[in-house]
Amino acid sequence: MFEDAAHLNDYYRSRQGRHVAKRLRRHIADFWSKAPNACNAVIGYGAPVLRVEDSPAHSVFMPARLGTERWPFKGAGRATLADCHALPLQNVQLDRVLALHALEFDPDPRHFLEECWRVLDGAGRLMVMVPNRTGLWARAERTPFGHGRPFSRRQLRHLLAESGFEVRRAGTVLFMPPVEIGLVLRFGSQLEQIGNRWSPGVGGVLCIEAEKMLYAPSGNVQRRARKLGVKAAGLATRPTSAMNRIASAPFKGDGT
Numbered sequence: 001m002f003e004d005a006a007h008l009n010d011y012y013r014s015r016q017g018r019h020v021a022k023r024l025r026r027h028i029a030d031f032w033s034k035a036p037n038a039c040n041a042v043i044g045y046g047a048p049v050l051r052v053e054d055s056p057a058h059s060v061f062m063p064a065r066l067g068t069e070r071w072p073f074k075g076a077g078r079a080t081l082a083d084c085h086a087l088p089l090q091n092v093q094l095d096r097v098l099a100l101h102a103l104e105f106d107p108d109p110r111h112f113l114e115e116c117w118r119v120l121d122g123a124g125r126l127m128v129m130v131p132n133r134t135g136l137w138a139r140a141e142r143t144p145f146g147h148g149r150p151f152s153r154r155q156l157r158h159l160l161a162e163s164g165f166e167v168r169r170a171g172t173v174l175f176m177p178p179v180e181i182g183l184v185l186r187f188g189s190q191l192e193q194i195g196n197r198w199s200p201g202v203g204g205v206l207c208i209e210a211e212k213m214l215y216a217p218s219g220n221v222q223r224r225a226r227k228l229g230v231k232a233a234g235l236a237t238r239p240t241s242a243m244n245r246i247a248s249a250p251f252k253g254d255g256t
Contacts, residue, residue, distance in 0.1 A: 011144060012048040023188070041096075060078055095165060096126075100146075130156065132204055133152040136202075
């Protein structure tokens with residue numbers, strides 16, 4: 001049901017969906033703000049957590065299974081359908097990537113993460129948001145988080161490590177129960193604060209921020225990167241922040 005952009009859009013326009021989007025945006029605000037001049041992207045369905053006025057602008061790569069949806073709805077479009085195992089990006093082109101409504105639906109999650117590794121620069125960060133296996137939302141089929149494969153914190157940590165990432169921060173969000181009851185929604189902020197303080201592991205959505213390790217543990221990423229080569233037709237190449245820092249540093253030669 002929620003493997004379609006139209007259904008996801010309908011959900012996030014509902015009263016419950018608007019509250020969920022608000023919680024998710026608050027959680028990832030720090031993820032974006034720590035890299036104000038970064039080249040950022042969302043893989044999956046990013047409309048609920050992005051704003052047109054966000055700076056810097058984000059690109060959105062939607063899996064082909066979702067179908068087309070224009071984003072933003074006004075102005076130049078920044079969303080495109082893509083093969084999440086072969087993104088139309090050059091190696092080390094991005095600084096930060098958010099995966100939302102993506103990994104849990106992917107038939108080969110390790111391949112998905114290895115592709116994220118390929119397009120991130122040497123100091124790149126990945127934020128993954130997936131249904132929490134121990135949370136109530138993974139059982140709520142009327143929400144997007146009740147579909148796809150839920151993960152435990154241990155499972156996702158292991159998968160990230162196998163794909164060349166080191167976990168830097170882990171937590172959960174959505175502590176309110178997955179019901180459309182006005183009283184629950186009205187006190188959603190208070191429930192989030194209570195849950196985050198007293199039961200931080202039981203939120204409905206598992207959020208893990210991981211950093212790309214310079215050397216991946218297997219040769220799969222490197223082999224695929226060489227095979228893909230420059231696969232960014234229609235997208236301008238751009239030095240990542242790490243490359244910019246190197247390029248701007250004074251050259252220390254041999255004194256000549």
